Structures are given as C-alpha cells and as structure tokens.
Amino acid sequence: MAASFPPFDDSVRHRVVDATVTVVSPDGTPLADTDVVVEQSGHAFAFGNIAFDFIPLANGETEPVPGRVIDADIALLPRLADLWLDVFNTATLPFYWGRFEPDRGKPDTARLLATAQWFADRGVALKGHPLVWHTVTAPWLLELEPDEIERVQRERIRREVGDFRGLVDTWDAINEVVIMPVFEAEDNGITKLAKHLGRIPMIRLAFEEARAANPSVTLLLNDFDLSERYEDLLDEVLGAGIQIDAIGLQTHMHQGYWGEDTMLATVDKFARFGLPLHMTESTILSGDLMPPEIVDLNDYQVDHWPSTPEGEERQADEIVRHYRSLMTHPAVEAITYWGLSDSGSWLGAPVGFVRADGSTKPSYDALRSLVKEEWWMPQTTLRTDADGRVPVRGFAGDYRVSARGAETTVPLSGGVDARVTATLGRAS
Numbered sequence: 001m002a003a004s005f006p007p008f009d010d011s012v013r014h015r016v017v018d019a020t021v022t023v024v025s026p027d028g029t030p031l032a033d034t035d036v037v038v039e040q041s042g043h044a045f046a047f048g049n050i051a052f053d054f055i056p057l058a059n060g061e062t063e064p065v066p067g068r069v070i071d072a073d074i075a076l077l078p079r080l081a082d083l084w085l086d087v088f089n090t091a092t093l094p095f096y097w098g099r100f101e102p103d104r105g106k107p108d109t110a111r112l113l114a115t116a117q118w119f120a121d122r123g124v125a126l127k128g129h130p131l132v133w134h135t136v137t138a139p140w141l142l143e144l145e146p147d148e149i150e151r152v153q154r155e156r157i158r159r160e161v162g163d164f165r166g167l168v169d170t171w172d173a174i175n176e177v178v179i180m181p182v183f184e185a186e187d188n189g190i191t192k193l194a195k196h197l198g199r200i201p202m203i204r205l206a207f208e209e210a211r212a213a214n215p216s217v218t219l220l221l222n223d224f225d226l227s228e229r230y231e232d233l234l235d236e237v238l239g240a241g242i243q244i245d246a247i248g249l250q251t252h253m254h255q256g257y258w259g260e261d262t263m264l265a266t267v268d269k270f271a272r273f274g275l276p277l278h279m280t281e282s283t284i285l286s287g288d289l290m291p292p293e294i295v296d297l298n299d300y301q302v303d304h305w306p307s308t309p310e311g312e313e314r315q316a317d318e319i320v321r322h323y324r325s326l327m328t329h330p331a332v333e334a335i336t337y338w339g340l341s342d343s344g345s346w347l348g349a350p351v352g353f354v355r356a357d358g359s360t361k362p363s364y365d366a367l368r369s370l371v372k373e374e375w376w377m378p379q380t381t382l383r384t385d386a387d388g389r390v391p392v393r394g395f396a397g398d399y400r401v402s403a404r405g406a407e408t409t410v411p412l413s414g415g416v417d418a419r420v421t422a423t424l425g426r427a428s
Contacts, residue, residue, distance in 0.1 A: 005393040011328040019392045019418040023384055030388025034403050039379035042398035047371055048090035048336030054081055058118035059111050073343050076358040084340050087368050090125045092336055095160060096136035104140045109163055116167040126168045130175035131157050132206045134183050134190040141189025146196035149189045154209050161213035170218040174206040178225040178233055200240050207242050222248030222280050226266055234273055248280040254290040254297050254349055257318040260325040271331035278334040286315035286361055287350035307342060307350035316362035323370055
C-alpha cells in the first residue's frame with residue numbers, strides 16, 4: 001500500500017486528511033490488487049466569491065432586448081464564468097431587499113432561482129446575502145409603521161429561505177447590526193424597526209424566522225465592525241440563547257493589507273466564541289490605496305480608480321499571504337472575496353482578480369496556484385492491497401476514484417485515520 005503524496009506544509013496539517021479508501025465493485029466485492037486512479041475534485045473549505053454579475057448569464061439574458069439595458073461587458077460573462085468556476089466553489093448571491101423587491105409583491109425570485117440552479121448544476125455551494133440589512137433596502141418600507149415593517153420583514157425572511165431551500169442553505173441572517181439602530185446616513189425602514197425593537201430582538205427575529213423556514217439552514221451574524229462592540233454583541237446574543245452557526249467577519253482592505261499578525265489577532269479574538277469563522281467580504285487593492293484618514297469607506301469618491309502594474313504585483317503577493325495565513329487558523333472555514341472583476345466593483349475600486357477588459361491579473365494566477373496546486377492532490381494511480389484498500393492523503397474535500405472503467409466520488413474528512421468505502425458505479 002506504499003504511496004507517494006505531495007508534501008503539505010505543517011501550518012495547514014489540520015486541513016489534510018489521511019484516509020484509507022476501500023474500493024469495491026457495485027456488488028460490494030473489494031477490488032484486490034487493482035490499479036485505482038484517485039484525484040481531488042473539490043475542496044471542503046469554502047473558497048468563495050460573489051456571483052452577482054452572472055445573473056444575466058444564468059438567465060440567458062445575453063442578447064440585446066428592446067427596452068432592456070444590458071451591461072456593456074455582457075459579452076465577457078462566459079469567459080468570466082470560466083475563470084470564476086476554475087477557482088471558487090462557493091457563490092454569494094444578492095438578496096438586497098431594495099433590488100430584489102423594489103416594488104412590493106414583485107420579488108425577483110425566478111431569476112435568482114435560475115441563477116442558484118445554474119451554480120448548483122456546476123457543483124457550487126450557495127449563500128444568500130442578506131436577509132436583514134438597513135442599506136439597499138426596500139423604499140416602500142418607509143411608508144409603514146414599525147409593527148407593519150416587522151410583519152413584512154418576517155414574511156420576507158420566511159419567503160426567501162423557504163423558496164430557496166435546498167439550493168441556498170447558508171445565509172447572512174442579519175448584516176451590520178452593530179450600527180443598525182444608530183445608522184443615520186439615510187432614512188430607511190429597517191433602522192426604524194431596529195430603533196423600535198433593539199438589537200437583540202432584531203437578531204432573534206432574523207434567526208428564528210429563517211430557521212423556522214429551513215431547520216437545517218446555516219445562519220451567520222455578519223459585520224464590518226470588528227471592534228469590542230461586535231464582541232460584546234456576540235456575548236449578548238449567545239447569552240440570550242440565540243443560535244448562531246458561524247460568525248461573519250468583513251475585511252475590506254481598501255486602505256492596505258492589514259498584515260498577517262493583525263489578521264490572525266483579529267481571527268483569534270473572535271475564535272474565542274467557539275464558532276466557525278467566515279471571512280465574508282475580503283478585498284485587497286491592485287491600485288492606489290484609499291487615504292488612511294477615511295473612516296467610512298463609502299466617503300471616498302473618485303471618478304477613476306485604475307489598477308496599476310506595481311499595484312497588481314503587490315496585490316498578488318498580499319493575496320497569497322492573506323489566504324495562506326487564514327488557512328493556518330483552524331477556526332476559519334470560509335473566505336469569500338468580494339468581486340472577480342474590477343468592472344462594477346464596490347466603490348469602483350481595483351479589487352478584482354480580473355481587469356475590466358477581462359484579462360487576468362497576477363493575483364488570479366497566484367490564488368489559483370494555491371487552490372488548485374499547492375492545496376490540491378493531483379491525479380494519482382495507486383494499487384489496492386488484498387482487501388481492496390488504498391491510502392489517500394490530501395486536503396479535505398471530494399475525491400474521484402476510478403478503476404476498470406467505472407468511477408465514483410467520495411468525500412474525505414476527519415483528519416487522521418479516516419475510513420471510506422468507494423463503491424464504483426457502472427462502467428463508463
């Protein structure tokens with residue numbers, strides 16, 4: 001059973017599985033002394049990115065239609081989709097209430113369902129963002145009193161989680177609630193409700209309604225405020241008996257990469273809660289940095305924010321450092337980057353792995369090399385022993401096992417001494 005596998009750095013050893021795979025025929029007979037091809041086909045770790053741009057592609061909206069505005073970059077979508085799918089395995093879809101249901105009673109359910117199915121058909125896990133937020137919210141909420149806002153917010157949560165159950169089973173249940181009751185940048189119905197109810201009842205509302213619609217759902221509390229205020233809120237939420245499945249941490253680094261020490265200190269601070277950590281919104285620039293004196297990133301406005309050659313080299317280096325450092329921390333289960341392309345990026349910032357013209361930056365190749373090479377077991381031919389067993393060492397995830405013209409896919413997890421039976425399907 002001797003086999004040679006790629007070496008893995010000790011810093012990510014907790015993400016590597018040592019498994020014994022027993023390969024059997026459809027009738028359960030072990031395949032003894034047989035050559036078996038094993039190759040990784042997916043990661044258990046969530047390498048995510050937003051998928052907002054692909055809604056037209058998933059819905060066949062790539063041809064000009066009279067009266068409909070089409071983004072000038074629509075022709076790039078097939079190429080961008082190929083680039084996206086070659087690296088990422090988890091897609092965040094937009095459920096901003098103001099865009100999802102700008103007219104009351106007319107949600108964009110069908111198009112988002114088609115998009116979710118398009119990604120699911122390609123083996124991509126899905127997350128919805130967000131169920132409750134005070135920004136980009138439905139304008140018609142302002143016409144309602146707090147009690148009515150609460151009623152329709154509850155209905156909205158149950159509707160979305162129920163309609164997308166089985167496709168989108170992970171949600172940012174409530175977004176940026178630290179600031180929600182005191183938000184003053186614009187008038188909106190959700191802040192009105194948050195002032196009326198308070199933070200904890202708002203959070204309870206979001207989590208309980210979502211879980212009632214889908215008991216197996218994974219729900220996040222998500223925030224950009226990573227100060228003691230968020231820690232105190234989490235203590236209060238957990239003390240109130242509200243079940244949080246994962247903690248969402250936003251890390252938009254428009255003013256420069258924080259560095260490994262600061263990032264891991266931040267992760268350590270929230271790991272004390274004993275919950276999985278999702279880095280829900282990560283960005284690193286490939287152009288000029290935002291001035292450090294800016295407090296609210298939304299306050300920085302420029303007409304043109306280009307990617308630069310020197311910025312792109314810096315971004316590639318920092319992306320590798322960022323992902324490598326987070327992979328060393330066992331509490332981190334997901335990293336979602338906030339944009340594939342510079343086209344249409346938040347604040348117009350050069351945060352993407354792809355330039356606006358569709359060409360890739362060095363950061364794209366750097367991240368792909370990590371995900372699909374450094375942290376990936378390549379196709380390997382092994383010989384089963386007399387009991388049909390082969391040893392497999394690789395990153396936790398899905399593995400394709402094939403022999404004698406038949407194959408199957410098995411998930412490998414559990415660290416050291418995992419044991420899995422791979423029952424081959426019919427001959428291909």
